[in-house]
Amino acid sequence: MMLIQVVGAFIAVVAFAVIIGVPKKFLVHAGLVGAVGWFVYLLLAPVGLSIVGRMFFAALMVALISHSFARLLKAPVTLFLIAGILPLVPGVGMYRIVYNLITNNNALAGHYMNETLQIAGMIALAIFIMDTIFRIFQKKM
């Protein structure tokens, strides 16, 4: 089941990469970034971390691989990062907020709103951290 989801992530990210116009030779790399990110998210499920925590480590992994590919292939980081981070963007969270709002379930809507904002913050934090680490690394070279 997990493998199917990871393959789904790969296909989804490659498809999205085509939509935003990532060059042909980098499509597979972008797909890999997304697939590994989602793999990390699923892998951490039994550990007992909250969704927000799992998202953080997944985003950290996505940013790490994106930066590594960017250095190796001499291409802008965004090439891999934009498509790769997309599976982690809380689309389901958004849906749950709306669903609970229109079913008059305000407490749950608030809960999911909170969670979605936290996930967004965690993704931002992960990208911040990786950007900073790679900048220090770059200066030393």
Added chain:
Amino acid sequence: MNYKLLADTAMLAGEIMLISGAETYRVEDTMSRILRTSGLEKTETFVTPTGIFLCLDDAAIDGITLVKRVDNRVTNIAYIYEANNVSRDLCAGIISVEEAYLELKRIKTRKQYSNYLVYPCTIIGSSAFTILLGGDLLNSIIAGLNGVFIVLATILTMKLNINTFIKNLSASVLIAFNSMLFLHYMGNYIQLDALIGGSIMPLLPGVAITNAIRDTLQGDYMSGGARAIESFVLAASSAVGIGIGMALYSIMAGGINL
């Protein structure tokens, strides 16, 4: 050295990158690098999500200032990559300013993927995101159908020249309505979470979200803030669309249980 042409080259490179969805700081960085090859004393660039300013000045020459208003952004990551390569070559001295200018002109006319590839990819994207979120085969096929609605909304809004907000809104209404229809008739087999959540994924503003984060980190608060608002508005348009679609269906079907 032809300073006018150099300024034009920097402006063209900046414009291509900004339109294609590059981070603001990257655009400024690339333009500054190009301008600095002149060796002049003063080379300034200032980029916002909607406009570019550049200035090239020295005691020996008349100052050159260019302003460019940028609207109508179309995400195309390949253009960023190619403009980046041209500027890299120019700064390394591999190509001359004239060659760089012509090369940049050529980038603008190149088309990466035809719409006949992008549209199927939208459909595949909706399907695959549903699988990613744990949906089964049936749900991913229905999500593919939802992807067709995204394509329809895209084509329609492009023909009528309406903005992305309305595109996301109308596509989300159709997605929610269609998903509710399937929920009504095939209740037990539908995983509504994965189905709707996956279907709207291609609509989410991935570029705006990533750039909002990275621009803010660079201390580029104006661009970061603008991108953050952009991503919030686009995400909200999808959310509102889903709400409308679901409410509409439940009213038409005589108040079924959501």
